[in-house]
Amino acid sequence: MNQLKFSLEESEIPEKWYNILPLLSLEPPLNPKSLDPAEKEDLLKIFAKPCVEQEMSQESWIDIPEKVRKIYRHWRPTPLFRARDLEDMIGTPAKIYYKYEGVSPPGSHKPNTAVAQAYYNKKEGMERVTTETGAGQWGSALSYGANQFDLPSTVYMVRISYRQKPDRRPMMEAWNGEVIPSPSKKTEAGKDRFNEDSENPGSLGIAIAEAIEDAAKHENVHYTIGSVLNHVLLHQTVIGLETKKQFKKAGDEPDIMIGCAGGGSSFAGFSLPFIGDVIEGEKNTNFRVVEPTACPSLTSGRYRYDFGDSAQETPLIKMYTLGHDFVPPPIHSGGLRYHGMAPIISKLVEEEVMEPVAVSQMEMFEAALEFSDVEGIIPAPEPGHAIQQTIKEAKRCRETGEEKTIAFLLCGHGHFDMEAYREYYSDELEHIEYPEDEIEKSMDKLPDVE
Numbered sequence: 001m002n003q004l005k006f007s008l009e010e011s012e013i014p015e016k017w018y019n020i021l022p023l024l025s026l027e028p029p030l031n032p033k034s035l036d037p038a039e040k041e042d043l044l045k046i047f048a049k050p051c052v053e054q055e056m057s058q059e060s061w062i063d064i065p066e067k068v069r070k071i072y073r074h075w076r077p078t079p080l081f082r083a084r085d086l087e088d089m090i091g092t093p094a095k096i097y098y099k100y101e102g103v104s105p106p107g108s109h110k111p112n113t114a115v116a117q118a119y120y121n122k123k124e125g126m127e128r129v130t131t132e133t134g135a136g137q138w139g140s141a142l143s144y145g146a147n148q149f150d151l152p153s154t155v156y157m158v159r160i161s162y163r164q165k166p167d168r169r170p171m172m173e174a175w176n177g178e179v180i181p182s183p184s185k186k187t188e189a190g191k192d193r194f195n196e197d198s199e200n201p202g203s204l205g206i207a208i209a210e211a212i213e214d215a216a217k218h219e220n221v222h223y224t225i226g227s228v229l230n231h232v233l234l235h236q237t238v239i240g241l242e243t244k245k246q247f248k249k250a251g252d253e254p255d256i257m258i259g260c261a262g263g264g265s266s267f268a269g270f271s272l273p274f275i276g277d278v279i280e281g282e283k284n285t286n287f288r289v290v291e292p293t294a295c296p297s298l299t300s301g302r303y304r305y306d307f308g309d310s311a312q313e314t315p316l317i318k319m320y321t322l323g324h325d326f327v328p329p330p331i332h333s334g335g336l337r338y339h340g341m342a343p344i345i346s347k348l349v350e351e352e353v354m355e356p357v358a359v360s361q362m363e364m365f366e367a368a369l370e371f372s373d374v375e376g377i378i379p380a381p382e383p384g385h386a387i388q389q390t391i392k393e394a395k396r397c398r399e400t401g402e403e404k405t406i407a408f409l410l411c412g413h414g415h416f417d418m419e420a421y422r423e424y425y426s427d428e429l430e431h432i433e434y435p436e437d438e439i440e441k442s443m444d445k446l447p448d449v450e
């Protein structure tokens with residue numbers, strides 16, 4: 001074991017989140033009916049007020065409420081490791097570091113925002129919060145966060161995942177979350193589909209529509225979201241702010257930062273504090289954002305206004321998208337199966353501050369296992385994508401002799417994904433082709449707004 005760990009004291013947990021919005025000119029979200037910029041009032045119907053304000057804030061630094069910091073202390077600061085054994089295995093002159101978010105109670109970066117959203121909603125007098133979840137990572141984080149404030153939560157879980165990932169449900173229930181397989185008969189958005197086929201496998205788009213409808217229809221109930229929106233990315237910047245301090249302790253700084261992206265919140269949280277320095281001309285760090293070839297919004301999608309959900313209920317947002325109708329193939333990285341991408345990440349890709357790359361499921365599992373063989377941690381399939389790209393960059397350095405410092409985000413462990421690893425070992429994993437025809441069809445249905 002040749003690993004080096006850079007730890008911080010509890011008192012070094014950041015006191016403020018970093019807001020990149022003043023450095024970017026993002027196009028506003030649009031009302032889907034009038035196509036005018038969305039009104040703050042529309043968002044206030046479903047989100048807590050501080051979240052709506054943060055969504056548009058032009059302040060560079062935003063205080064982390066003390067009650068949120070206190071809960072962060074249960075698992076933060078998270079460690080930064082230098083992966084010397086991985087470097088040796090590759091035989092690279094590059095230095096490899098990784099920041100590990102799998103030490104949180106639900107096992108990923110998601111509670112960094114779940115706790116904050118639960119806190120604001122409790123403070124506003126909400127009696128319940130709702131959300132959707134695909135594979136269960138976000139739903140677990142939300143139930144955990146809400147339970148910290150004695151706030152009941154309702155999680156609409158895509159039915160196919162509800163069946164395939166049975167262990168996530170009791171986890172949410174342990175944190176007093178109510179878990180409803182979606183589509184359900186509880187909402188207008190789910191009812192028809194449920195009545196047609198009570199075993200309908202569901203999709204993230206339908207589950208989002210159900211969770212929003214439940215919140216909108218009930219007094220003192222709000223909706224919460226696990227990625228994509230600006231305030232979610234803001235809350236995740238605790239990751240990058242800690243990483244900066246840890247690099248200072250290590251006497252080093254990253255030349256290349258790498259992370260996976262489904263909606264983009266974890267990689268944004270890791271990289272935005274460093275990107276601020278690049279935009280302000282102080283540094284020239286490179287950023288690689290990694291997505292699956294099966295759901296390639298950044299590498300094959302279009303930068304257009306689109307809906308966040310398949311029911312076409314959400315405001316239109318300017319982002320890289322494969323079309324709101326696109327249903328990604330059933331890869332094991334449930335957290336990366338989203339048709340769009342955060343507007344902040346999309347803008348940074350459009351402006352060539354971040355370089356997007358796509359990685360296949362097979363290459364990802366191979367890299368994830370090379371990593372766990374030497375470093376011990378079994379990664380979730382989502383950050384497996386970042387590991388694959390890291391190993392590729394380190395091998396390139398081996399060829400060129402460059403002594404680069406590479407940092408990647410290990411945003412969650414894979415303890416709930418062992419069935420996926422089993423399939424990989426027993427050669428049961430399907431090779432999933434790039435779904436060109438499906439993407440083409442779905443792109444045809446993009447709203448006609450540039």
Ligand SMILES: Cc1ncc(COP(=O)(O)O)c(C=O)c1O
Pocket residue numbers: 108109137138226227228260261262263264265266267334335336380382383411412413
């Ligand atoms: C472990 C893990 N990593 C990554 C993601 C992708 O989300 P994001 O792109 O917002 O970080 C998810 C989403 O569920 C996740 O659970």
